[in-house]
Amino acid sequence: MAPVSLLDLVSTLPATDGWGPPPSTETTLDGVPYAPYSKADKLGRMADWTEGKDRERGGRQQYGNRNYRDQQIYGAGQTNNPFAIQVAEEEATFSVVDNTRTSARGRGFGRGGGTVFRGRGQRGAATQRGGRGTFQRVGGGRGGQGGYDSRGGRGGRGGRRFGYRDDKPQRNRDASIQVKPDWTLLEEIDFARLTKLSLDTPDGDDIDSYGFLYFYDRSYDKQPGTKTSERKLQVLERAAYNVTTSSDPIIQELAEKEEGTIFATDSILSMLMCAPRSVYSWDLVITRQGDKVFIDKREGSTLDMVTVNENAADAPLELSEGNKDTINSPGALMMEATHINNVFPIQVVVESETAKREMPNEHPFYNPAEETDPAASKAYKYRRFDLSLAQDEEPMHLIVRTELDAVLKNNISGEDQFLTIKALNEFDSKAPGSGGALDWRSKLASQRGAVVATEMKNNSCKLARWTVQSILAKADMMKLGFVSRINPRNPNDHMILGVLGYKPRDFAAQMNLNLANGWGIVRTIVDMVLKMGDGKYVLVKDPNKNVLRLYSVPVDTFEEEEAAPIKGDDAVEE
Template sequence: MAPISLSDIISSLPSEDSWGPPTSTETTLNGVPYAPYSKGDKLGRMADWTTEGKDGRDGRGGRQQYNRNFRDQQVYGAGTSSLFAVQLAEDESSFSVVSNTRDSTKTRFGRGGTFTRGRGQRGGRADTRGGRGQFQRVGGRGGQQGYNNYDNRGGRGGARGGRRFGWKDYDKPQRNRDASVNIKPDWKMLEEIDFVRLAKLNLDTDSGEDIDGYGFLYYYDRSFDKQPVKSAERKLNVVDRAAYNVTTTSDPVIQELAEKNEATIFATDSILSMLMCSPRSVYPWDIVIVRQGNKLFFDKRDNATLDMVTVNENAADAPMDASEGSKDAINQPSALAEEATYINHNFANQVMIESEQKVEMAHENPFYNPAEETEPPASKAYKYRRFDLSLNDEEPVHLIVRTEIDAVQKNAISGEDQFLTVKALNEFDHKAQGSGGALDWRTKLVSQRGAVVATEMKNNSCKLARWTVQSVMAGADVMKLGFVSRANPKTNDKHVILGVVGWKPRDFAQQMNLSLSNGWGIVRTIADMCLKRDEGKFVLVKDPNKQILRLYEVPAGSFEDDGEGEIIEEVEEAED
C-alpha cells in the first residue's frame, strides 16, 4: 500500500485556509434537523462501549441521573431528546382498569363506610367517630341504614354496611327524560338561563296587599293533630267536592282587574311558585307567557304538569320510569304523581268540619255554578293579592296573583281566626326503589319526626318549596302537612292518615333555606325579558335533562284547541 502524504490531503481541500468538511448553510443533515446543544450537557467520550450494561438497565438511553461514578459520561444532545420523541395519539397513562370485584381490604374508614369531613375525626378513629356535617344517611350494621339527629353528632359513620352516595354511579344508566312540550322548528329561542345564574338573583318586595276575596272556608278539625292509635288508624276517605284550578287567562276576576289596569303582571300561585322555585326543579315543565299591550299573563297549557304533585323528585335515586327499567308500575313517577294528587284532593276535604259555621269571603266562588255542578263546593277561598316589583318610582311594576286558602281555625290563645293551607305528603314504600332512604313512618313519625321531615325536605325539596311559597303569598298563618301512607305497600288505592303537623310558612322557609327574595328576582328577570319584546306569545321551558331554562317565541295560535275553535265558530254562525 502506497504511503499517504500530508501534501496530498491538503491539496484535496477546497481552500488552503480551512480544515474539515465544507461549510453548508442548510440546517438539515439527510433530512434530519440538527439537535440544538444544551448548556447542561457535558462533553465526554466520543465512543464508550463500557457503559452498555449500565445504560441498558432500563432499556433507554438519554441523560442519566447524576452519579459521581459516571459524571463524565453524559451524552451530547440528551437534553433535547424530547424534540424527536414520537407523540402518541392518546396517553396510555390516562387509562385505568375498572374492576367490578369487591375489594376485601379493610380501609381505615371501614369497609363500605363513608368518610365524613368535619369535627370529631381524630387520627385513626375516623371510622367510628362521625363528623359534624349536614344531615345525611349513615351506615348501620348489616347494611341497614339509619339516621342520627340533624348534625349526625357521634354517629357510627364508618360502621359496616350502609350505602355510599356516588358508589358505582358509573353503572347507572343515564336518565333521558322527555320534554313537557314538543319544541317545534318554527319556535325562536330568545334566551337561555342556567340555574346558577337564577340562584344569584335577588329582589326585595313587600308582603303584598289584599285586593278582593272569593269563596268560603270551613273550620279545621283539630282531632287530626293528635297522633292516632295504631289499632285505630284513620282511613283516607274519598270526599267528592268541586275543586277548580283555572288558569290565568280564563279567570274572570283577573280579566276584570287587567281591564282596570290594576297591575302589569298577572298569574296564579301554582304557576308563580313553579317559576320562583325553578332552581330546585328536576322534572320538565313549561309556562306560557302572553304579552298583550304592556301587560304580561303567566299561563299554562291544558293538562300541564304543573297541576300534578310530584313524589321524590329531588331524591338522589329518584323513582324510575318503565323506559329506565322499572317493572313496578305503581311506583313509577307518573303513577306516583297521580296518587299524590288524589291524596291531596281528598285529604284537604276530609280534615274539614262541614257545618253551618264557616267564614264567608266578600264574594262567592267565581268558578262554581250550582246549576251545572252535581257536587257541593270544596272549602276554598281565593284571595287576589298585589305585590310591588318596582325597581324605582319612575317605572312602577305590580303583580297580581290569585292565591288559595284551604281552611280556618281559632287561635288557641287569642281566639282569632287563622287562615290555613292544607297539604299532604305520601309514603309509598320505604323499601322500594326511589324511596330516597326514607324511614318507616309508622314506627318513626312519633319518635323521630325531625328525621322524617328532614328526609322529606331532601327528597321533595321542590314540592315543599312550592307549597311554602304559595302559603306565604296567600298570607296564611299556618301550613298543615299531613302524612299519608299506603295501607299496603303493594297497592295504591287504600291509604291511612298517620298524623298532621303544622308550621308557620316563613319559619318553614328558613328551615328549607328558601329565599323568597330570590324567587321574586327570578319573576322580575323573566318578566323583563318578555316586556322588552314585541307583543306575542312566549314559552318558558325547563330542559328535561339539564338545569337550564329556555325562553322561546312561538306563533300566536300555538296551544289552542282546534275543536274549541270550531265550536265557537258554530255558535257565532248560529247567532248571526
C-alpha cells in the first residue's frame, strides 16, 4: 500500500469557514516538503498564525518580547529557498562540548558573583555583619566580594533573599510589666488607628515657674568633630529629681484649685504622644478621681530610661538572643545613655551664683537642709493646654509639668532664651546594632547632615520625645550633644565631640512629627478612661506588636511601690 501524506489526509476533511489558512492539496514542488525543516529550529506555539500576521503588518516580531522565546515559527531556521545547501543544516547543529568542571566562583546569585549558600540557619563569618542565626543574604557586591550595603540588602543589584519573607529573626522582647490575672482588658488599640487621630490644640499658657537656670557655656558650640571641640565628659555630683505626677505637690495644689482635668509630666506625656514610634514595651498608670485624670509612671519604670537605636533595622540584640557583647546589649546601652543624659546638661552650663536665672518660685523638690549636693540647673514650668472639642459641655484642660535645662543670652536682642539639653551617644559604629551609623569622629565635621539623618532614623522615638518635651516647655532652642566612647570597649569613659542647636518646631518638621496627632492620641485615651468609673488603669505597649492595651486594675495595685516620700528620697544623684 502506497504511503499517504499528511496533506492528502487534510484534503479529505470537509471545508469549513473557520479561522486559519485554507486547506490546500497543492505542494510547491514535486517531492519537496511543504515547509523546510531544520534541527536547529525552535518550536513555539502550535498553529500560531498570529506570528506571521504580525510580521506582515510590520508589528511585533517577538511575542511578548521575552528574549526571542517564541520568535522562531516552524521553518524559520531556514531560508525561504527550499533548495538551500544541506551543509548549512549540518553546521547549524554542530556544537562544542566543554567537559571542564564549573568553578564554584561562578555560581553566584543575581548579577554579581558571590559565595555559595551553604547550610541552614548558620551564623555568618566573623567578617560578615547581619548574620543572626537565620538564612543569610549571600552574594557579591559590585566589587565581586560578598557583603551588605547600608540598606541592609545585598551589595549587588538584583540579589536574591533567602529565608521566609525576611532574613531577620522574630524578636521576642519582654513586656515592661507583668499582666496579672485579676486585670481586666478594656481596650486594644493598634498603631494604625492611632496615626489617624488628630486634634488641633493651641499653644499652652504658663501657670507658674519654679527653680533656677544656669547660663549655657557657648564654648561647646565650636565646629563639631574637630580636636578643639572635643572634651572629656565629666561626672559631677548634683541633686536631680524625677517625681511622678501624683507625687508632685504643685500638681496636687492645681488639682485642688480645679485648674485642669488631666495632669501629667512632660516625660509621660511625650511617651503617649509619640506612642506610634515606639518599639520597646512601656506602661503608664492612669488614675481617675471624679472628673480628674492623673497619668503616672510606676516606681522603677523604664519610662525615663534613654533607649539606643530603638528604631534601627538591626536594633541591638538581647543577651537571650545570642548577643555575647554584654556592654552593647539594650539594657546596658540604656543605662549608659541615661547616665550620659544626666551628667551632660550639668557640664555644659556655667555654674555661677551671681549669673543665673531665678524663677519666680523656689525649687519645688530640693531641700537644702537634707541634701549634701547642690541642686542641678533645672526650671519647672507648669503649663496648661486646651483639649476641648466643640461638642464638649465643659472645657477639658491638661496641665503638664515641663522642664528646662539652661538659659542663653541672645546676642542680637539681648533677651534670655530657654534651652533643653539632650545627648546622643555613640557606642561602636562597627558593632552589630549600630544601625549603619557613620563614624562620628571622622564624619561629624564633614557630613553633619548624614549623621543627624541616621540618628533620626535609628532613634526616631527618642528624638521625637525630646522634641515634644521642648515644644511643651516652649523652649527657644534644643541643644543636642554628640557623646562617644573614648574606647569602644569601655562604656564608662566618654568624649563630647560637639553640640548642635535646633529650633524645636523646625526639628519636628524635619522628623515629620505631627503634634496634632499626638494631642489626638492623648484625648482618645483620656476619653476611654472617662467613660469608665473611678479607679486605676494601666496602659501597656505590647513588647512584640504595635498595639496598646488598656487594663482595669485593682485600686491597691502598685501601692507598696509608690509609697515613697516626695522630698529628699526622690533625689537622683548624678
